[in-house]
Amino acid sequence: MPRSVFGGRHELGQNFLVHAPTITRITRLVARTEGAILEIGAGDGALTRSLAALDRRITAIDIDEHRVRRLRSDLPRVEVQHADALRYPLRHPVLVGNVPFHLTTPILRRILATNGWDHAFLLTQWEVARKRAGVGGRTMMTAQTAPWFSFTLHDRVPSWAFAPRPSVDGGVLHIRRRDRSLIPMKDRSPYSRFVRSAFTGRGGSFDRILQNAMGVDRACARRVLADAGVAARGLPRDLTAEQWAALWRGLKR
Template identity: 65%
Template sequence: MRTRSVHGGRHELGQNYLIHQPTIDRITALVAATDGAILEIGAGGGALTTALAGLGRDLTAIDIDERRVAALQRRHPAVRVELADALRHPLDAPVIAGNVPFHLTTPILRRLLQRPAWSDAVLLTQWEVARKRAGVGGGTLLTAQAAPWFAFALHGRVPARAFRPMPSVDGGILSITRRGSPLVPLAERRAYERFVGDVFTARGRGMAAILSTVGRMPRPAARRVLDRAGVEHDSLPRELAPTQWAALWSTA
């Protein structure tokens, strides 16, 4: 009898199963505040699956480990349990939830933010990723590029001891909500993302110098653009709020 997945063991799969009931309750409460069918990614041992099933909504749970999928299918006959990879699945439910494999946090987030169908996501990720995506201590390139269409919020830190096996880092609960009224037209998304990328990677001390380089404009002209966007001349890209990025894009 095979005791390992065809993909390897728990470490190869990045599986750190959530065993902390207060965290399970917190994630479930956040999902309960949303509407629509739920897709759980990385269902693993099923602790969160059981709680989400209790909400009485249409629930699909996916996992890449065929052993866990078979066990969940037996335990939850009313839940649609599928063998699938979050990096390939359509991610097309209104609500996405899950304990994201820590080593795949960034690629899953990048893919999620490009998918058009979902409205709300509640994810348990690495603490540093959750903190940075929520803009605590300064925003990141990925967050700034997505901010006109998505709002990020941090809902607490989860200690490493809340998982089995215990990872080397803590987790964090991150929610992402698609904005009903985007700050930048969706048709301009690719161009906007390139602009933000250029600003984050350009040389210069402060936004006046950076914008002068990116926009190929004299420093006084860059300062006028920043004034219209409500951005301090000596601020850094990671300090800008979503509304300031949108205003800068529309005026630069």
């Protein structure tokens, strides 16, 4: 395969999925959804070929022009586009992708900031998938978006399931847009700032963090926490999406 004008495998972050059971698993998860599919980073097309068997409208994008040309020849029923995942419109109900590991965070941020899709099935680094799903504690990004999206961790994918083999395992993460938001969309920006203040605020317990970050007295902070079912000695990483929403509503009141 000739070298892309964008660089070689290392520059493009390409670790191709070659593990048939994982490909089948992702395809079965996608089969439970409805609507057109957009595959991000099609690569050599191993997952693309499996998705094509679902007999749904599929668009596959990749930044490597040589692989795009070959996929167009091999899969004439699939719309294959030479495109950058950080710029291509994400207007398909279902997004699927073996995400280049070095681009995981910007791709995730773009997906979570974009309307027009309902489900996203992403193969990312294991630690990223685990943290986004809240295993062992939620991250700030997850807390900032949880009122509008749910995160589910499905599988751990061993590093030997990729070629060339990366240094870390992967994880299959399912992001689903909630049917009903826990917080109105018009509050998304101030809510996001509130979560950031909570995660970065001073204090060894949540009541002190809220007191310092939000400028309320400690009695008020404890009352809001109690109403939301949050322990005063808890930490931001321990909260569920519902508790974050309840905190936001309590502070607004």
